[in-house]
Amino acid sequence: MLIFIIRRLVSGVTVLVALCCVTFFLLYYSGSNIAQNILGEFATSDQIAAKEHELGLDQPLIVRMLNWFGGALHGDLGxxxxxxxxxxxxxxxRLPVTLALIVTATIGIAILASGFGIAAAVKRGGVDRLLQTGAVVGQAIPEFVFAIILVTVFAIGLGWFPATGSIAPGAGGAAWIASLALPVIALVINGLTSTAQQIRSAVIGELERDYVRTLRSRGTPEPVILFKHVMRSAAPAGLTVLSLHFIGMLGGVVIIEQIxxxxxxxxxxxxxxxxxxxxxVMGVVVYTVVIVIIVNLLVDLANGWLNPKVRVS
Known part of the structure; x- marks a missing residue:
């Protein structure tokens, strides 16, 4: 297990360094005059040159990048x-707001999708057809469309929630709940049915396995089969989908936060x-990639605990 964790961390650090290098190059070749943007359009050429020297923009790219990496290794992102x-x-x-939004939405998706997915796998019929239809609709409509509808109906129309976030330093729990309620609901609606569909497929696959028939032949109660055996085997598929949703929301939440x-x-x-x-920009890249690395590592560890075969692989 320790070797597995070390390998995952090494690969994560490699990805982090590569993305930082790529981002640095893209920013360097973006063509924007940073000193001009800072000083304004009426700045003289001497003022611009002095500002570029102050920021180190007159140094070669490799020197600037190495200086940044040197500071980052000591915890100084500039x-x-x-x-x-x-x-x-x-x-x-800024990070607590985004993490509170994404983590809460992920928990909501996990709870609701598990319920709907299990119900569709066991009951089939109308519940299954409703889930399939919802999955198509949920994938076709972006989360910001749900966000606009929620704002229009529940914030502007009914006035139950604030239309904009009122989270400030030192804000109480009520302000956080009121400000995050509608954004979280929009994210949950967007990811709910697709996640539930994946859980449904995983549960159906497990219910058709031989060990389930063996347990039934021994008289094991259906709830025990479902929640103790089937769900444990189907959980890795659900965790993988949830981790992908979590990572996707790190980028997709940009529009939600703007709305x-x-x-x-x-x-x-x-x-x-x-x-x-x-x-x-480099700080945002570092924090985002670190969060992705941590989430992927936790999901791998959870899958290894649920399915010992994953540990061997």
């Missing part, structure tokens, strides 16, 4: 070129990329 705020501080002030004006990582990523704020 300072934003536009706000002069430490990158780590900017990210840590609800939530101060999360998505809005920060869009803003920093638009401005060409290299230290902040």
């Amino acid at each position: 300072t934003s070129w536009f706000t002069n705020e430490p990158v780590t501080q900017s990210l840590l002030s 609800f004006a939530l101060p999360g990582m998505g809005a920060l990523a869009v803003q920093s990329t638009t401005l060409g704020d290299t230290p902040l």
Whole structure:
């Protein structure tokens, strides 16, 4: 198990370094004049040259990249070129909002999709057809469409929830719940039926196996067969789909945060990329990739615990 974890971490760090290098090159060749953007359109050429020297933009690309990696290895991701705020501080002030949104939505999808998927696999009939139809509709309609509908009906029309996020430093639990309710519901609706369909297929596959028939022939109660044996074997497929949804929401949540004006990582990523704020963009990339690595590692460990064959592979 330890070797398995080390291999996963090494591969994750390799991906992180590669993505950081690619991002650095793309930002360098974006063609935007960072010093001009910071000083404004009326800045003189001398002022621009002085600003470029201050930021190290006059140095070769490889030198700038090595300097950044040297600071990152010591936990220093630099300072934003536009706000002069430490990158780590900017990210840590936005990360809780995004993680609260995504983690809550993932938990909601896991609970509801498991219920619907198991019901469709066991009952079949109308429940199964409803799930199949919902899966097609859910995949065809983006989450921001559900978000706009929810805002229009429940925020603007009925006034049950705030139309925009009211999360601020020191905000209480009620403010968090009210601000995240509609975004979470939009994300859950979008990912619910497709996840439930995967769980349904996995459960049906397990119900058709020989060990299930053997357990039934021995008189084992159906609930015990379903929840103790079948669900344990079908769980890895569900966990894999949930991890993919979680990773997908890290990128897809950008539009949701814009619609609800939530101060999360998505809005920060869009803003920093638009401005060409290299230290902040690199910080967003690092934090996002680290989260993906951690999620994939946890899913692999959970799958290994549920299915010993995964540990051997």
